[in-house]
Amino acid sequence: MIGVGALVAAAAVAPTLPSYPLTLLTQVAIMAILAMSLDILLGYTGLPSLGHAAYFGTAAYAVGILATERQAGFLTCLVAGVLLATAAAALFGLVAIRATGTYFLMITLALGMVVWGLAFRWVSLTKGDNGIAGVPRPDLALPWSLAAPLPFFYFALVAAALAWAALGTLARSPFGLTLQGIRESETRMRALGYDVWLHKYLAFVISGGFAGFAGVLWAWYNGFVSPVDVQLVTSVETLLMVALGGPGTLAGPALGAAVIVFLKNFVSVYTKRWLLILGAVYIGVILFAPRGVLGALRAPRR
Amino acid sequence: MDDVELAVRPGERRALIGPNGAGKTTLFNLVAGALPVTAGRIELFGRDVTRMPSHRRAALGLTRTFQISNLFASLSVLDNCRLAVQALTAAKFAMHRPLARDAVLRARAEETLAAVGLADRAAATVRNLSHGEQRQLEIGLALAGRPRLLLLDEPTAGLSPAESAAMARLLGRLDPAITVLIIEHDMDIALEVARHVTVLHYGRVIADGTRDAVRADPTVREIYLGA
Amino acid sequence: MTRIRLVASVVLLALATSLAAPVGAPAQSAPIKIGFLAPLTGPFAQIGKDMVNGNQLYLAEIGGQVAGRKIEVLVEDDEGNPATALNKSRKLVEQDKISILTGGMLANVGYALQPYIDAQKIPTTYPVIAADDITQRKPAKWIVRTGWSTSQPMHPFADWVLKNTKYRKIAAIGMDYAFGYEIIGGFQQVFEEGGGQIVQRIWAPLNTNDFAPFLAQLRRDADAVLALFTGRLALQFVKQYEEAGLKGKLPLLGGGTITDETVLPQMGDEALGLITALHYSQALDNPANAKFSRAFEASAGKIASYYSEATYTNARWIVEAIKAVGGKAEDRDALLAALRRVDLKESARGPLKVDDFGNPIQNIYIRKVERVGGKLQNTVIATYPGVSQFWKYKPDEYMKRPLYGRDYPPCKYCQ
Structure with missing residues (x-):
């Protein structure tokens, strides 16, 4: 409900916005996809991944390399990016899913560092810390070039809407209920006859795939890919978006993404102490709305 | 567990009793596959399941309840039941269609709720149920998958005498085809459900037989009933 | 449910209206806006501070104006992160309507901004970013390096x-x-x-x-x-x-x-x-450096480094270019050409001019x-x-x- 309202409102006001706020809204749309993908793990399955930037970044690098070195177009970049991210998640999931709680956090962190290390050190492929610049936006053979801010915003918005619809369907499906069951009680799920490992693994892979989708858009949006995109800070920020907005609700992480993108870009204009303010907001949310902003709105204190 | 040998026939109702620490729940965990077996052998419906993971044992028709309610606390009662119903169907993998539209699933979940007396609580969040209602749902989840063997771990734990009596009636109505193994501190309940009793003490079987025979056993009287 | 929808719509509208605030058209008499990127948080914050201080020092020396126009510096924290730097550049260029973009410290920030700068056609200088290829195999038309290239010394x-x-x-x-x-x-x-x-x-x-x-x-x-x-x-x-x-x-x-x-x-x-x-030493013996390093130490309370010298000289470089176009900093082509023509006979690091690829000969x-x-x-x-x-x-x-x-x-x- 809120999501549809927000999407329609965003689409309606976009043409009246100057280009800078528009690019920020575009960023919100992309980050919302990333945050929602993580929410499938964190909010629905109860798996706090600290390595989500790995799949996001893998896809971004795939696009960066293919688009600059092979002049790959829209479909190749999209498919390759999402597939590679999914494959990375499928591989890492084999290692990570055995762990639970803090150990899961640590192992996903470590795996994320592996990808960061590759991005940083595999210089012949990734250009190391210099990053890959000049990644062109795709040509969709539309009357509008995606190089301009407004068409690209609509492009990102449609992508976010599609991702939201897909993840929403997943969340409401029998499979989505299974994931929530795992979040609530693994032992009971096993006793009922669920292969808990398999369902967690599937959630992990699907989540990685959607993170990859966001990564593809990110590479096009920035026109640039660097190890920063796969580093820990990016994973942590994504986790915070989910926690801030409300895990277990897809609109929550999207809202969290909006809050963080705007906080980062507006508060920092007025004060150099913006990190402090961001920190205060996080602490405030943890203390007063542990289920996120949306969680607090939905269920007033009894 | 030390040298425990237990053979339960199909359709049998067997009570497991023994003082705290006797190893009753541990035995359940071994049978259900929640704990790994270090030595010995477990057979289920004629198959060796010693190394089989618990979810596959469940698929063979074994379900259990937990001594401390083990439910999906923040989900609705109906969703709890849906999870139990879909567990052994291929529908659990469906990602593309909304749960809400699965009428068969819903009907079976509601049927189960009615069987344990929770039909009017379907929409409630489990966290908000009373303790007694949670115990009822605990049984409901175990029954939803239509088990052949049911392990009940102290179904009346923490219940008032009136609630316990209601629980006993509920258990008395169970499909006679289901094999039941019940751990119960309340002897009246245990003996109402089961005709055959096994007594465990420090991980060993110290008595095994009909309820009257066990009641008469001097060792049992000394360490358990007499206490 | 309705309540949430209402709250969300209000928040969104409030955001949108605050964003859509009108931006005044720059007039000749209005200040010349310089956008300045530096890492002010994170591991490079100290260097970022030196960069800001060097820039301010020179502008203070000339009374904060050139060719009859005030200079306004808009400092933004790029966190040493290319994506952030790109965001901040968008804000500076598209919202604040700056005439010149400058600053930046890390190579990846330099590479990340390049395509954007060329697409926006915004005259830019890099006082610190030294990655060789920015003025070699991947030169950007709109970027003039006022610092150095890594292998140059x-x-x-x-x-x-x-x-x-x-x-x-x-x-x-x-x-x-x-x-x-x-x-x-x-x-x-x-x-x-x-x-x-x-x-x-x-x-x-x-x-x-x-x-x-x-x-x-x-x-x-x-x-x-x-x-x-x-x-x-x-x-x-x-x-x-x-x-x-x-x-x-x-x-x-x-x-x-x-x-x-x-x-x-x-x-x-x-x-x-x-x-x-x-290309610099604080101990370098020339009058321009003597003046700079003394003034820097007095104002910043620490010894001058090549970072502060870079932004100090960079500010001078920009001011010289603005002078050369008679204060018409909005004429981007003319300003870029002037930035590429700057020829400083005596800067704190010695004589400076620009090669065909936009890197100083020094x-x-x-x-x-x-x-x-x-x-x-x-x-x-x-x-x-x-x-x-x-x-x-x-x-x-x-x-x-x-x-x-x-x-x-x-x-x-x-x-």
């Missing part, structure tokens, strides 16, 4: 070592990233062409905590060691080099940052005698750490005047070779 340094020392076999150790590759690579290129040999190349990770294992590997049969580190790693490497007893045995040479003035005040006798090359100083008046300084012991980023090579031939990298030039004398 290292070509003459190798020439100086060949001509003034007997070191012919050198072991190199550097930080494992592009800046390290370009420093060591630039030296190796000229050194080996002149008959020298790099007999070992060690790349130390940026998060190294203990250099002992690397120091143990260093070949003791080399004539000297060439090292490249920055910040904390520079302090630690030089200290551990002495502690390992290597200082007396293997003379130490370095890329300029290993003893730059952001780390030198925290070093002790272990740094004495270290020879490095850079003096390179060979410096030796000495203790003067109780303090360590980089005493200039030789000057290579008017050095191009291409050294003595023809630009097109130079650029046919790959960028200096982890494996280029190949280490043919390493065993």
